[in-house]
Amino acid sequence: MPAEGHILALDQGTTSTRAIIFRMPDLMPVASAQQEFAQHYPQSGWVEHEAEDLWETSLAVMREAIGKAGLEPAQIAGIGIANQRETTLVWDRRTGRPIHRAIVWQDRRTAATCAGLREAAHAPAVAATTGLLIDPYFSATKIAWMLDAVPGARDAAERGELAFGTVDTFLLWRLTAGRVHATDATNAARTMLFDIRTGAWDPAMGELFRVPMGMLPEVRDCAAAFGSTTVLGAAIPVLGIAGDQQAATVGQACFQPGMMKSTYGTGCFALLNTGDAPVASRHRLLTTIAYQLGGKRTYALEGAIFVAGAAVQWLRDGLGIIKDAAESGALAAQSDPAGRLFLVPAFVGLGVPHWDAEARGTIHGLTRASGRADFARAALESVGYQTRDLLEAMQADLGAGTGAVLRVDGGMVASDWTMQFLADILGAPVDRPTIRETTALGAAYLAGLQAGLCPEPVEFAAHWQLERRFTPAMAEPERAAAYAGWRRAVQRTLSDPG
Ligand SMILES: Nc1ncnc2c1ncn2[C@@H]1O[C@H](COP(=O)(O)OP(=O)(O)O)[C@@H](O)[C@H]1O
Ligand SMILES: O=P(O)(O)OC[C@H](O)CO
Numbered sequence: 001m002p003a004e005g006h007i008l009a010l011d012q013g014t015t016s017t018r019a020i021i022f023r024m025p026d027l028m029p030v031a032s033a034q035q036e037f038a039q040h041y042p043q044s045g046w047v048e049h050e051a052e053d054l055w056e057t058s059l060a061v062m063r064e065a066i067g068k069a070g071l072e073p074a075q076i077a078g079i080g081i082a083n084q085r086e087t088t089l090v091w092d093r094r095t096g097r098p099i100h101r102a103i104v105w106q107d108r109r110t111a112a113t114c115a116g117l118r119e120a121a122h123a124p125a126v127a128a129t130t131g132l133l134i135d136p137y138f139s140a141t142k143i144a145w146m147l148d149a150v151p152g153a154r155d156a157a158e159r160g161e162l163a164f165g166t167v168d169t170f171l172l173w174r175l176t177a178g179r180v181h182a183t184d185a186t187n188a189a190r191t192m193l194f195d196i197r198t199g200a201w202d203p204a205m206g207e208l209f210r211v212p213m214g215m216l217p218e219v220r221d222c223a224a225a226f227g228s229t230t231v232l233g234a235a236i237p238v239l240g241i242a243g244d245q246q247a248a249t250v251g252q253a254c255f256q257p258g259m260m261k262s263t264y265g266t267g268c269f270a271l272l273n274t275g276d277a278p279v280a281s282r283h284r285l286l287t288t289i290a291y292q293l294g295g296k297r298t299y300a301l302e303g304a305i306f307v308a309g310a311a312v313q314w315l316r317d318g319l320g321i322i323k324d325a326a327e328s329g330a331l332a333a334q335s336d337p338a339g340r341l342f343l344v345p346a347f348v349g350l351g352v353p354h355w356d357a358e359a360r361g362t363i364h365g366l367t368r369a370s371g372r373a374d375f376a377r378a379a380l381e382s383v384g385y386q387t388r389d390l391l392e393a394m395q396a397d398l399g400a401g402t403g404a405v406l407r408v409d410g411g412m413v414a415s416d417w418t419m420q421f422l423a424d425i426l427g428a429p430v431d432r433p434t435i436r437e438t439t440a441l442g443a444a445y446l447a448g449l450q451a452g453l454c455p456e457p458v459e460f461a462a463h464w465q466l467e468r469r470f471t472p473a474m475a476e477p478e479r480a481a482a483y484a485g486w487r488r489a490v491q492r493t494l495s496d497p498g
Contacts, residue, residue, distance in 0.1 A: 003420050004024060004453075005075075005448075005451065006023055006071060006076055006077060006455065007075035007076070007078050007079070007080060007444045007447045008020075008062060008065065008078070008079045008236070009021075009022060009079075009080045009437050009441070009443040010058055010061070010082070010171070010440075010445070011079070011244060011440045012058055012082070012083045012167050013083075013084050013265055013266070013439075014106075014265065014266040015037075015059035015265075015266055015313070016034050016037065016057075017034070017035050017037065017061050017195070018061060018437070019032065019033050019034075019058075019061040019065040020065060020440040020441075021068075021069040021076075022441065023070070024077070024451075024453035024454060025416060025453055027441060027445065027463065029172065029435065029440075030069050031066075031070075032061075032068070033065040033068065033347065034061060035057040035060055037053040037054070037141040040101065040292075040481050043109075045109065045349070045357075047103075048101040048103060048104060049087065049102040049319075050093070050106070054171065055174050060169055060209065061453055066325075072234070073236065074134070074231070076236050076422035076449045077448075077453060078236065078238070078239035078447040079237070079238045079447060080239065080241070080247075080440075080441035080444045080445070080446050081241045081242075082241075082243070082440065082444060083166065083167040083187070083192070083241075083243060083244055083246035084104070084244060085105060085166060085190045085243035086105035086141040086166065086191070087104045087174070088102060088139045088146070089102045089165050089169075089370055090147070090164050090165075090215070091162065091163055091170065091173070092145060092155075093100055093162065093163050093178070093401050093422065100146045101411075102170075103145070103146065105130045105137055105381070106137075106266075106310075106454055107136065107142065108134040108348055109142075110144075110358050111349070111358060113132045113136075113144070113241065114135055114357065117208070122134060124210060126208070126384070127280070127287075128475070129197075129202050129204070130189070130193070131196045131278055131280075131286060131287030132286055132287075133355050134192070135357065136349075137304070137306075137311060138190055138192035138302055139192060139193070140191055140192035140209035141192075142384050143164050143209070144209055144211055157214070159229070160265050162215055162431050163181055164215040165181070165216070165297075166187045166191070166485075168184065169181065169182065172227065180226060182219070182227075183244075184220055184221065184222045184224070184242055184292065185199055185220075185221065185222065185291075185479040186243040186290070188289075189288050189289040190243060190288070190494065191216075192427070193206055193209065194206045194219070195269055196288065196297070199295075221293055221350070222241060222250075222292055222293060223239065223293055223450040224239070224240075225237065225239065226239065227473075237451075238297055239447035239450035240446030241271040241366070241443075241446070242446055243444060244265075244439045245269040245302070246288075246442070247442030248263045248269075248409055249272075249291070249300065249439035249442065250291055250442035251439060251442030252407045252410070252438050252442075252464065254290075254407070255458075256273060257271065257275035258402070259272070259274065259407075260272040260274070260394075260402075260407065261409065261438070262406050262407070263408070263439065264308045264383060264409070264410035264411065264414065264418075265287075266309050266311060267305050267306045268308035268309065268410075269395070270303040270406075271301070271302050272302075272394055272398070272402065273290055273298065273299075274299045274301055274462060275412045276299070279299065279301055279385055279398070281301055281397050284392060285301045285353070285390070286301070286303075286352075287301060287302075291446075301394060301397065302352075302397070303353075303387075303389075304351040304352055305351050305386045305387070306348050306350070307347050307348065307382075308383045308386070308410075309344075309346055309410070309411055309412040311345045311346065312328050312379060313342065314345070314347070315379050321376065325411070325412075325415075326414065328415065328417075328418075329415045330417075331373050331376040332376040332377035332380050332381075332417055333373075333377075334372060335373040335376070335377035336369065336373075337440065338376065338498060339365070339374060340365055340383075340482065340485060341366065341378040342364040342382075343362075343372060343377060343378035344359075344382065344493040345361050348357040350493070352393060353389060353393045356495050356496075359493050359494055359495045360493075362489065362492060364485075364488075364489040365489075380417060380418045381416070381482075383418060383419055384418070384422040384425040385425060385486040387422060387425075388425050388426055389471060389490075391428075394493075395445075404428060406422075406426065406429070406431065408422070408434070409432075409436050409439070411435060413432055418466055419432060420470050420473070422470065423472045424472050424473060424474035429470065430469070430470040432466070432467070432468045432469075433466060433475065434467040446461060454498075
């Protein structure tokens with residue numbers, strides 16, 4: 001039986017930063033802290049974060065969680081980091097100061113660059129090496145944009161003076177006072193510069209995307225020694241890192257090929273474990289690394305949707321028709337069951353399966369009777385429809401029965417109304433676990449494994465507990481009609497419907 005101890009999981013997400021302390025070896029959460037931070041939208045389709053906000057909120061929530069747990073910093077056996085992926089930071093190696101705000105994964109400013117590379121027929125080589133489609137979503141074109149936009153940056157990068165990192169790497173650099181410039185294989189796999197088969201940076205991708213290889217961090221396993229930090233008042237090792245969606249895959253114990261989870265935060269990301277060989281999608285899904293342990297990579301097929309909970313935030317902050325995300329389900333329930341609005345939330349383009357960076361959101365079916373409740377319902381339903389789109393792509397790739405049961409997590413699964421609609425529109429059960437903070441749980445598990453405090457995957461998988469199963473209650477004709485309506489609405493939203 002592994003020893004007792006505490007692991008601190010840091011989950012640096014798109015809209016908030018969370019720290020949760022897990023008790024080992026039973027992985028029970030004992031204390032948590034969370035802080036939201038500002039989103040910056042300097043232009044249509046642009047999304048930025050202030051790097052200092054990411055760092056300051058991380059420090060604050062880690063300190064608060066340790067205090068709430070009644071622990072001394074020295075009692076923390078290790079830190080596991082999970083992070084919003086792809087978001088790009090470039091900083092001065094000497095000062096640690098970023099040269100620009102972080103460019104967030106949702107940001108579309110490099111759409112024209114990506115379109116040019118696709119037109120020049122680079123997509124097959126990029127897919128073969130990185131498993132990804134050429135899209136502004138991934139880090140590579142964001143790095144090049146920064147190097148071109150900030151005066152002197154490209155020359156400084158060529159001279160080796162600048163470092164690139166996704167959010168994990170930036171936080172690790174700050175935690176270790178610049179001693180460690182490293183990432184893990186799952187985060188590397190989202191840059192469009194990493195060969196997911198060999199597990200190494202690819203110089204041809206560096207050349208294609210105009211990114212100097214000297215800027216890139218060292219790549220390690222998800223459970224590994226990442227150095228140690230003293231910023232919390234004692235020397236604490238960082239022992240685990242994974243992109244948040246991959247951490248959630250671990251937290252949901254999707255260790256067997258065929259197992260799948262879907263996380264509903266700002267966006268929605270479904271990952272299906274495909275085992276030890278990468279599977280190339282014929283339906284515009286992403287091939288990615290689920291986790292790397294002991295030098296061995298396990299792969300996943302991923303469906304990425306850019307707007308899920310962000311549609312609820314738009315109801316709150318954009319339209320002002322709710323004060324709190326938690327009100328959205330009750331409001332949606334008041335909508336006229338006979339009518340149906342379709343909101344296609346292409347606020348930053350569309351991801352799987354369309355990959356249309358130029359599309360922008362639309363609403364269909366408005367009548368004089370449409371009101372607040374119908375908008376709320378349309379926003380929540382859009383999450384279900386988009387999940388069905390990506391599940392259909394997975395089934396087309398891997399056959400019927402794929403994703404027969406969906407394990408869900410993330411902030412939005414608190415909405416029973418949304419989860420019921422999800423089961424209804426999929427025509428499949430949706431399982432919500434007892435611990436919904438599966439991203440943090442996965443990060444804690446990886447660090448705990450490295451610390452020798454966690455059970456092996458098989459035993460950990462047996463810990464997974466169902467809180468509630470949502471079973472489909474919608475009649476097939478209604479399901480088919482609703483989904484057909486959604487498909488028509490999407491067709492009218494695409495920038496090039498032909
Ligand atoms: N009860 C709820 N009903 C609907 N949406 C919710 C609810 N609670 C939270 N959300 C949405 O979930 C998202 C936050 O989830 P979270 O997993 O914290 O996201 P992230 O990691 O992307 O910051 C927000 O977009 C919020 O609007
Ligand atoms: O911060 P989240 O939970 O919305 O996750 C963001 C994803 O990692 C982006 O790929």
